[in-house]
Amino acid sequence: MNEENIDLSGQVGVNLREIRKNKRMSLEELANVSNVSKLTLGKIERGETNPTVNILWKICRGLNIPLVSLLTFEEHTEVHRFGSEYQFAGHNNDWFVEPLFKTHGSEWYRGCIEPNSKYSECHLAGSEEIVLVLNGQLELKVGEKCHQLNQWDVIKFKGEELHTYINRSNEKVHLMLSLTYTTP
Template identity: 40%
Template sequence: MNLEIDDPKRVVLQIRAVLKKLRKEKRLSLEDLSELSGVSKLTLGNIERGETNPTIGMLWKISKSLSIPLMALFSTENNVNLSRAGEGLRIVGDGNNWAIEPVFQNTNNDMEIYRAYLQPNSTYYPEKHHHNTTELATIMSGTITINVNNESYILNQHDSISFSTDGTHSYANHTNDVVVLHFILKYEI
């Protein structure tokens, strides 16, 4: 997955600053974080210097190793936040079949809300989430099949599902229309 935004350099600089701050707060060297995350020391250094646009897979590994929600790496502090569909940060999957837009993150860093889009006739297999994470999804438009631990659930517009992400899960759109859903990740970290 790649990060897409109107101003990609702004996102890279924001991740750079937040990652360096979080790493130092946890008293980790680049080498320590590399060992914990599985992301090379060179790549971590490039991210912290703002010299690379990290993949979503790298960011998931880093957030898991720091025991923080993914969106904590994009943290901004403001009393009022507005999230408009199609504006701001957009994370797009390889092949462009899946895209998510972070909506909000609560101040305790234990919950994130996303808006997601699954293209027609495609399937998305998410990266492994933090241990003890609960995912709650509501279908805003369309019909989707969500597979959780080899059990399939068909959800229509306004249907919701909640499940532990400790096992496997995937999203499949077997229709000719884009499916839009909102989902919440609730972390127990």
């Protein structure tokens, strides 16, 4: 597959439909368990919309699958260029995550949090997240505990716990993220 020809939204739709059908779920059933409207789910499956990362996480929690399951492409060698257009944005466009790789139960992402903003998320039960700060300073709140992280600092925590990425600076903070699931 030529990286210039990747249609991420279309692939997400194809993968979502296949996973939903394999689980023998209707769009309505998926809408009920994910809190994403049936109309939105249909548009995603048809590749008519580019869903936000928030919507994708809701769908994944509803299906009880890792996010990368929706983002998988069949390739043996993958190159992901920095600054590619294949990013998913948070609700306020202040958090961006770019899916990179899936390897033996782990998912790899490149992330960016905009200046003076924050983003919160939690993942499937049994997940573990590792975050590497590539530049700047990041405050990461995991549960009730806050961690001040600087460039090249790495943190590992239970991904199922509510966690908030906070950028209090006037510069973008770039991150590498890894999610590992007990059931890939």
